[in-house]
Amino acid sequence: MSGVASIHLVENALLVSIQDDVTDTEIIDLQDALSNRIADENVDGVIVDISALEIVDTFVGRVIAQLAGISRLLAAETYVVGMRPAVAVTLVELGMYLPQTRTALSLSHALAQLRRG
Amino acid sequence: MAEPQPDFLHKILQRIDLKTGKDAVQARQVVARELKARGVSALRVTRFATAVSEIARNVIVHGGGGHFTVGLNAATSYLDVECRDRGRGIPDIDQAMKDGFTTAGGLGRGLGGAKRLSDRFEIETVPGQGTTVRMSAKI
Numbered sequence A: 001m002s003g004v005a006s007i008h009l010v011e012n013a014l015l016v017s018i019q020d021d022v023t024d025t026e027i028i029d030l031q032d033a034l035s036n037r038i039a040d041e042n043v044d045g046v047i048v049d050i051s052a053l054e055i056v057d058t059f060v061g062r063v064i065a066q067l068a069g070i071s072r073l074l075a076a077e078t079y080v081v082g083m084r085p086a087v088a089v090t091l092v093e094l095g096m097y098l099p100q101t102r103t104a105l106s107l108s109h110a111l112a113q114l115r116r117g
Numbered sequence B: 001m002a003e004p005q006p007d008f009l010h011k012i013l014q015r016i017d018l019k020t021g022k023d024a025v026q027a028r029q030v031v032a033r034e035l036k037a038r039g040v041s042a043l044r045v046t047r048f049a050t051a052v053s054e055i056a057r058n059v060i061v062h063g064g065g066g067h068f069t070v071g072l073n074a075a076t077s078y079l080d081v082e083c084r085d086r087g088r089g090i091p092d093i094d095q096a097m098k099d100g101f102t103t104a105g106g107l108g109r110g111l112g113g114a115k116r117l118s119d120r121f122e123i124e125t126v127p128g129q130g131t132t133v134r135m136s137a138k139i
């Protein structure tokens, strides 16, 4: 897999960082790698870090929703962390609410929620 | 369809051929950079860059590729963007602008969203000949 997105194990979760210029082909690789890691490492959660994203458009919104869908099928909860305030406002104007995911303020908040189970 | 502003794209800053997703990323990054350089707030930069990303992706996904041009309208203080393709065009523009309408299994929020996120927005489309979107952000 290219260096555009990375997956790291943190406690009982997989941390996925999405880069600002991610492309369609890289997303497919990422989904593939993520589904394998969720199954192999038996994690409770997937934390998608979007702090590097300058914008979230419908393309990236769909990517996040698909990652969440894969996680859910494999019994892991998805958290989105690092959303910039301007991105949050813009998502509401686009009418995208990412209903499949939970939003946490930071990585440590997301991990704390996962520990509580 | 309204005539474009006579001074639209008065001073051209950059052109990019839109063929792949990477080109759409480059287009919205150029727009963000130009707005930031002119002191536009983070929120307004994000809103307009998102709008440009939606329209540039539509050119690639639905329009078979095309051209992006960004420029200044010094007289009226707008950053202007034009995205143009020679694709199949949009038969019913009112329907296409509605949130949730998609012919490609998308979310159908790109066109309506881009209009809401721009300070000026106009679309010109001829079925079988192509689509041109002109959009601007106040600077």
Ligand SMILES: Nc1ncnc2c1ncn2[C@@H]1O[C@H](COP(=O)(O)OP(=O)(O)OP(=O)(O)O)[C@@H](O)[C@H]1O
Pocket (backbone or CB within 6 Å): A058, A059, B054, B058, B059, B062, B063, B085, B087, B088, B089, B090, B096, B097, B101, B102, B103, B104, B105, B106, B107, B108, B109, B110, B111, B112, B131
């Ligand atoms: N440049 C274009 N050329 C031809 N058809 C277009 C073009 N742009 C938009 N359309 C049509 O208008 C519809 C709505 O566009 P819109 O961007 O709102 O949704 P979408 O691209 O299908 O999904 P998404 O929410 O991911 O953007 C498209 O499905 C397509 O049929």
Ligand SMILES: [Mg+2]
Pocket (backbone or CB within 6 Å): A058, B054, B057, B058, B106, B109, B110, B111
């Ligand atoms: Mg679209």
